[in-house]
Amino acid sequence: MSTAHASVAGVVLAAGAGTRFGMPKALVESADGTLWLVNAVRSLLGGGCAPVVVVLGARADEAEALLRRSFPDADSVRVARATGWESGMAASLRSGLAAAEALVPEVDAVAIVTVDVPSLGSAEVRRLSGPEPDAMGRQTLRQATFSGRPGHPVVIGRDHWKALSDSVTGDVGARPYLVQHGARLIGCSDLGDGADVDSPDDTHER
Structure with missing residues (x-):
């Protein structure tokens, strides 16, 4: 299946x-008081992804309560609890893909973001999840780049x-698979810096 009108869901890790x-990082706020988690969900929804699955683990009850204040509609924003999240990114990614697999009606692709990119906006999501430069479909593989750096x-x-899902382990995410299978970059x-924030010092530099 390959179509410019494919259905794309969102996943926030x-x-x-x-x-x-x-x-x-699901509990971190930007200087303006916006939760990084809320910004990630808004960016996916604004970019045309529906529904959005949020994968939580550490302090999940707190994060979900905060999330529901901004997104009370359980149909548009859904929560998945990652089993074994302590082992790293792979467990979260598998949980997000499993939740997407269970969506009814079926979706053709997922746009995945991590919570620690507070500069993310809907424009990046629209560019990645739209029909250009090739038709969106079930075989699509795309990754955003920022000044040549994958993000x-x-x-x-x-x-x-x-x-x-079968290929990822530990704290390694999708990048090796994307490289191996020739993801379109x-x-x-022109839309942002795409920088992920690993420590409070990184936020001071921004």
């Missing part, structure tokens, strides 16, 4: 404990979900 940051969003067609430097 937000399960980690944020050890280097000092707290789970988020990434868009993964449904035909790749099982193989990707889409420049987004």
